[in-house]
Amino acid sequence: MTVRIGMIGPGGMGQAHIDRIRSVIAGGEVVAISDIAEDNVTTVASTYGVKGYTDSAELIADPDVDAVMICSFGPAHEADVIACIEAGKRVFCEKPMTPDAQGALNIMDAEQRAGRKLVTVGFMRRFDESYRQMKAILDSGEVGETLIVHNRHRNPTVPERYTWDMVINDTGIHEIDTMRWLTGEEIVRVRVDTPKKTTKRFEHLQDPLILIMHTESGIWIDDEIFVNNQHSYDIQCEAVAETGTIRLSDQHLIERTGTVGRSNALTMDHNERFGGAFVREVQEWITAVARDEHTGSSAWDGYAAACVCDAGVRALTEDGEVAVEMIDKPALYA
Numbered sequence: 001m002t003v004r005i006g007m008i009g010p011g012g013m014g015q016a017h018i019d020r021i022r023s024v025i026a027g028g029e030v031v032a033i034s035d036i037a038e039d040n041v042t043t044v045a046s047t048y049g050v051k052g053y054t055d056s057a058e059l060i061a062d063p064d065v066d067a068v069m070i071c072s073f074g075p076a077h078e079a080d081v082i083a084c085i086e087a088g089k090r091v092f093c094e095k096p097m098t099p100d101a102q103g104a105l106n107i108m109d110a111e112q113r114a115g116r117k118l119v120t121v122g123f124m125r126r127f128d129e130s131y132r133q134m135k136a137i138l139d140s141g142e143v144g145e146t147l148i149v150h151n152r153h154r155n156p157t158v159p160e161r162y163t164w165d166m167v168i169n170d171t172g173i174h175e176i177d178t179m180r181w182l183t184g185e186e187i188v189r190v191r192v193d194t195p196k197k198t199t200k201r202f203e204h205l206q207d208p209l210i211l212i213m214h215t216e217s218g219i220w221i222d223d224e225i226f227v228n229n230q231h232s233y234d235i236q237c238e239a240v241a242e243t244g245t246i247r248l249s250d251q252h253l254i255e256r257t258g259t260v261g262r263s264n265a266l267t268m269d270h271n272e273r274f275g276g277a278f279v280r281e282v283q284e285w286i287t288a289v290a291r292d293e294h295t296g297s298s299a300w301d302g303y304a305a306a307c308v309c310d311a312g313v314r315a316l317t318e319d320g321e322v323a324v325e326m327i328d329k330p331a332l333y334a
């Protein structure tokens with residue numbers, strides 16, 4: 001069976017997913033797109049030869065659409081995810097599922113009414129080979145308990161429409177989810193430290209910032225988030241355990257040595273750095289949809305990350321630590 005996919009919000013991320021589905025992923029076909037930007041509907045629909053809608057409700061209701069991918073802005077996700085659940089269609093939603101916890105609670109309520117998990121959240125780092133190797137060693141117990149994890153999340157630049165809270169709920173959310181997955185623990189309290197700001201970009205951003213997180217058992221996690229570093233997409237992670245330290249290696253494939261020294265290319269964006277992970281996550285989702293099964297991060301994972309984001313956004317405007325508030329896990333997600 002070929003899964004017929006409707007894509008909502010085919011901008012940068014959405015079109016990269018369409019290209020993957022058309023070139024290297026098996027079992028799926030994008031048959032329709034919708035976007036609030038009419039010019040984008042015209043361009044993307046004609047580029048890929050698919051149906052185009054300006055209203056996502058029409059795309060979700062289209063009988064030729066078996067499942068939906070949502071790649072619009074974070075704040076627009078909630079309404080469309082709930083509409084997919086109510087239509088009984090499986091939905092892959094790019095991160096953040098919702099930028100705040102209330103929106104995520106509304107999605108979980110809709111899923112519980114439907115009585116089954118239909119939502120997969122695009123936390124793609126869980127599919128990255130280097131993070132997976134790191135997790136396998138930590139899980140094996142051979143280096144003892146994890147004590148500290150250091151993260152660095154650096155982007156060359158972000159656009160002006162990137163709002164002040166997105167440093168936490170659009171960028172830092174990657175480490176928030178990855179740390180929950182890597183440690184197998186919830187994050188219970190956070191703090192934000194604010195270094196000197198870069199002059200190279202927008203006044204409305206606290207850039208860089210350091211998000212400090214504590215897990216249930218006391219693992220201490222730091223995350224330097226610097227979204228206008230002017231040079232590269234630079235993702236680093238180092239876990240310090242009782243008898244060993246594991247670090248993602250640099251992400252270049254080769255090093256070149258010559259008369260000017262030793263050098264390597266830098267990755268410049270998420271598609272370059274996490275291309276393999278994106279392919280694995282979307283392939284796994286399409287394969288599961290064809291079997292009418294759920295796979296990947298659930299709405300609970302989207303909710304748990306949003307709760308940490310809410311605390312992080314508060315910590316950005318207040319001094320001191322903020323406790324993460326979460327409901328007990330509903331039975332559907334046990």
Ligand SMILES: NC(=O)C1=CN([C@@H]2O[C@H](COP(=O)(O)OP(=O)(O)OC[C@H]3O[C@@H](n4cnc5c(N)ncnc54)[C@H](O)[C@@H]3O)[C@@H](O)[C@H]2O)C=CC1
Binds near residue numbers: 094170
């Ligand atoms: N996993 C990752 O590393 C990445 C994930 N993302 C996520 O993907 C999503 C999209 O990001 P980008 O592609 O970078 O943004 P973008 O701005 O390139 O594309 C977003 C598209 O959604 C459309 N849109 C906005 N609101 C809409 C609505 N209510 N209904 C239909 N269309 C709507 C816009 O017109 C635009 O075409 C975001 O949730 C973002 O956080 C983005 C980049 C990397």
Ligand SMILES: O=C1[C@@H](O)[C@H](O)[C@@H](O)[C@H](O)[C@H]1O
Binds near residue numbers: 170171174227270
């Ligand atoms: O998800 C992503 C973007 O939405 C976000 O804005 C960037 O900061 C991240 O590096 C990228 O991976």
